[in-house]
Amino acid sequence: MPGDGSRASCAMTRHESLVEELAGRLDPVRPLPSPVARAALWLGAALLLGLGLAALAGTGGFMLRMRVPDLALAALGAVLTAAVSAFAAFATSIPGRSAGWALLPLPPLALWIGASGFGCLREWIAPGTDIPGGHTVTGCFSFLVCVSVPLSALIVVMLRRACPLRPNLTAALGGLAVAAAAAALLMPVHPHDATATDLLIHAVAVALIIAANGLAGGRLLSRDARLS
């Protein structure tokens, strides 16, 4: 049909002019490092923050708490969750990589939650452990949120350099990484054993961080077709 022919030629002209425009504004770019390298970079930044906090709070109590198996397991779970979630977030930000990477953080997440839950059980079996009061709980919550903000900002900036085609999934994984890292950083300065209240506060803070990243980050990370 003549109409189809003219439409096709018009479309080709449009495409060719866009190709010319894009080729005309081409700048050299450096290919992004692998997701493992980018996750390691982000974790390094989180570690620096943790070292600074440990220097402030001292590590004596922390070393003592790490002798308790469930606290050590919870710490290990949090650290592993942060590392694996960060890797999964960076992997899903690359076009063509499988969304199945999003399942990778589930085992360490189970370890983290399970070990923290075991702390509650121990408190229930052996009452008399130091239970944090309202002031401390608020302090923990504020700490988690305050640590999360710079880590979130950093991971969002790093993720935006790629092209997250599933921005909500990537943002939620980034949120999980931030929440786990914040919980791990809390451990050196946390003066108590895990309790039900403690776990609940953690859960609320983690849910808030993931939700905030999922909602805001979903928009922050989504790349529409507009040229910047």
Added chain:
Amino acid sequence: MILVMAGDMAPRSWTLAPGSGRALDTTRAGERNGGGARMVLEEELATLMASAQGGDAVAYRSLLKACLPVVSAIARAQGVRGEAVDDVVQDTLMTVHRARASYDPSRPFLPWLRAITQRRTIDRLRRAGRRPREVNDPLAYEAEVDPGPAPGQGLEARDRAAALARAVAALPDGQRQAVEHLGMRELSLDETAALTGRSKGALKVNLHRALKALRASLTQEKE
């Protein structure tokens, strides 16, 4: 869909051979037609993209032109039709431009391009789904009954009335009176008998003969 390399001149261009509805299933196509062509294509595209990342505009232009039919085929395979295919192509090219740093030259190019195209296609289909569409149903339109009078209906009715009046006027007096009073004015036999001074029996006979005569004359007129 089979990818065919056209010519050996640099920069090379690729066209999509027609005949298959599935778009760019290069893996299966490669298995059927020998994986060599696909591998060469992958390597060529990866090389072009690597050069483009280094700032080579000529390689980038060749790459984008080679991507055009590939992107169109993927969009069509996902159910995009008409002008929307061209919109998907434009969106995809712009995303490729913005996301070019995320391509790893050590990995194949086509899965990277396919992922971007599929996402832009889904975005386009979602946008189209949200927009209200005109429903065009030619059959329902043809079957629609027009409640108003048909054109020329008044003229026809007037012609019929004139023909009837002429036929009635041509009847003998007795029959004409019977038709006018009993038929047209719908008076009763008693009233008509009082008006005309004829007996009811005579009126019935006159009406019967009048209707017979009218039927005959109007039928003749029609023929």
